[in-house]
Amino acid sequence: MSESAPRRRSRASAGLPPITADKIIDAAVELTAQHGLDGWSIRQISTKLDVWPGVVAHHVGDREAVVMAVTDRVIARIPVPDVSVPWRDWFSALMLEGRTVLRQYPGVARRLVVVGPNVPSALPTIDKGIKVLLGAGFGEHATEIYRYLLNSAFMLVAVEDDRDSYFPNARADMGRAMARFAADTSRPGLAAAGAQAVARSEDPERLAAEDLAFFRLTMERSLDGAQALLSA
Amino acid sequence: MSESAPRRRSRASAGLPPITADKIIDAAVELTAQHGLDGWSIRQISTKLDVWPGVVAHHVGDREAVVMAVTDRVIARIPVPDVSVPWRDWFSALMLEGRTVLRQYPGVARRLVVVGPNVPSALPTIDKGIKVLLGAGFGEHATEIYRYLLNSAFMLVAVEDDRDSYFPNARADMGRAMARFAADTSRPGLAAAGAQAVARSEDPERLAAEDLAFFRLTMERSLDGAQALLSA
DNA sequence: ACCTGAACACCGTTCAAGT
DNA sequence: ACCTGAACACCGTTCAAGT
Numbered sequence: 001m002s003e004s005a006p007r008r009r010s011r012a013s014a015g016l017p018p019i020t021a022d023k024i025i026d027a028a029v030e031l032t033a034q035h036g037l038d039g040w041s042i043r044q045i046s047t048k049l050d051v052w053p054g055v056v057a058h059h060v061g062d063r064e065a066v067v068m069a070v071t072d073r074v075i076a077r078i079p080v081p082d083v084s085v086p087w088r089d090w091f092s093a094l095m096l097e098g099r100t101v102l103r104q105y106p107g108v109a110r111r112l113v114v115v116g117p118n119v120p121s122a123l124p125t126i127d128k129g130i131k132v133l134l135g136a137g138f139g140e141h142a143t144e145i146y147r148y149l150l151n152s153a154f155m156l157v158a159v160e161d162d163r164d165s166y167f168p169n170a171r172a173d174m175g176r177a178m179a180r181f182a183a184d185t186s187r188p189g190l191a192a193a194g195a196q197a198v199a200r201s202e203d204p205e206r207l208a209a210e211d212l213a214f215f216r217l218t219m220e221r222s223l224d225g226a227q228a229l230l231s232a
Numbered sequence: 233m234s235e236s237a238p239r240r241r242s243r244a245s246a247g248l249p250p251i252t253a254d255k256i257i258d259a260a261v262e263l264t265a266q267h268g269l270d271g272w273s274i275r276q277i278s279t280k281l282d283v284w285p286g287v288v289a290h291h292v293g294d295r296e297a298v299v300m301a302v303t304d305r306v307i308a309r310i311p312v313p314d315v316s317v318p319w320r321d322w323f324s325a326l327m328l329e330g331r332t333v334l335r336q337y338p339g340v341a342r343r344l345v346v347v348g349p350n351v352p353s354a355l356p357t358i359d360k361g362i363k364v365l366l367g368a369g370f371g372e373h374a375t376e377i378y379r380y381l382l383n384s385a386f387m388l389v390a391v392e393d394d395r396d397s398y399f400p401n402a403r404a405d406m407g408r409a410m411a412r413f414a415a416d417t418s419r420p421g422l423a424a425a426g427a428q429a430v431a432r433s434e435d436p437e438r439l440a441a442e443d444l445a446f447f448r449l450t451m452e453r454s455l456d457g458a459q460a461l462l463s464a
Numbered sequence: 465a466c467c468t469g470a471a472c473a474c475c476g477t478t479c480a481a482g483t
Numbered sequence: 484a485c486c487t488g489a490a491c492a493c494c495g496t497t498c499a500a501g502t
Binding site for chain 2: 465466468469470
């Protein structure tokens with residue numbers, strides 16, 4: 001895992017092209033896809049580019065700056081629906097497509113939710129989303145409802161990321177923990193949850209399908225929750 | 233910050249009581265209140281207890297084990313409403329009181345949401361919560377609605393934690409970033425959000441009040457979203 | 465059983481010196 | 484301007500040796 005010695009003589013004298021901020025961020029994005037946003041080090045990036053660690057600081061900045069640059073790149077990949085789409089469909093589409101992009105880069109969803117409009121590539125989406133809600137009649141609530149809806153969806157993606165990137169056995173442990181209570185008549189609430197946990201397989205493909213189903217449930221409940229404000 | 237040399241001669245020969253797992257976890261809980269769950273190191277715990285780092289591993293296990301022990305302790309402090317309370321009130325109370333406890337221990341909310349029923353002290357709450365939902369007529373949806381409601385509330389607490397523990401200026405940066413768009417007529421969505429950001433003060437007390445208001449909005453919208461399932 | 469004391473393999477950041 | 488090469492102050496974990 002170390003590969004400690006980068007290269008012998010200077011890049012320039014070896015006829016190699018200079019490192020750029022862009023190349024560093026490319027490498028970081030790739031490492032994020034493989035290991036998540038908290039799964040790589042500055043030193044791994046520098047090893048990958050065959051330079052000394054200090055070079056990353058020189059071109060991009062500290063770790064935080066690299067992370068924000070990766071986040072901006074990934075957010076830019078999320079397709080934004082057209083403003084003519086009805087509000088519920090607009091948000092469903094953004095949430096579902098956002099999820100498939102974000103899930104490929106574990107840890108980015110969390111950053112997005114935490115730093116929000118500090119990510120430049122998120123601005124067009126924010127603009128259109130609020131416009132759509134204003135058009136749907138949410139009035140003064142448009143901004144906070146936008147925040148509520150996107151939080152609901154992408155906070156859940158962040159949890160999905162954490163579950164299988166950072167604590168890979170949390171998923172199975174939880175299932176087994178619950179299944180133990182299936183026959184516990186003294187605790188009917190746990191028993192109900194346990195019964196469903198028993199039915200749940202440990203096949204990763206089925207688990208992924210269940211994650212998607214729960215994501216859709218969250219989406220629909222949150223959209224209903226927002227809609228209740230319109231009827232009031 | 234280092235204080236690298238713990239103590240001269242052995243604890244036993246100095247007449248000191250032996251370190252226990254409990255004392256280690258006490259120290260970790262205290263450090264979590266001060267610096268958050270990701271804000272302390274095993275070495276800081278050992279310095280605080282005046283022993284060598286290896287002692288923590290000997291009594292509790294690796295960092296992950298210490299973190300789970302802290303999480304369990306903190307969750308146990310959240311008061312659980314009586315099952316006789318109507319479902320909406322039951323969940324409002326749990327969410328609001330859970331928030332005030334969790335906010336005192338930054339980072340614990342995230343763990344709770346990610347590992348869920350793997351935290352032993354969460355089990356009685358899960359049991360009662362599902363019982364309450366079954367009683368309210370949610371039937372087969374009780375388990376997933378429980379998960380949906382608690383996720384909504386505590387994922388948001390996790391984001392609040394991250395915002396001011398880990399990225400202390402994200403809050404102010406976001407406000408300023410949005411305020412810039414208040415007069416941007418070419419982007420009406422951002423302008424609407426910007427106008428509200430301008431109105432927002434940078435006084436920490438007012439910001440805290442606004443965080444609470446948004447938390448309540450999230451709570452009410454999610455409860456409405458769940459309720460929509462009952463009417464259907 | 466409990467703890468010391470050290471070693472190991474990592475981190476991110478900084479910076480003088482070379483080219 | 485760009486990069487080398489090293490140093491600094493940290494990490495978590497492991498483990499032989501002492502008591």
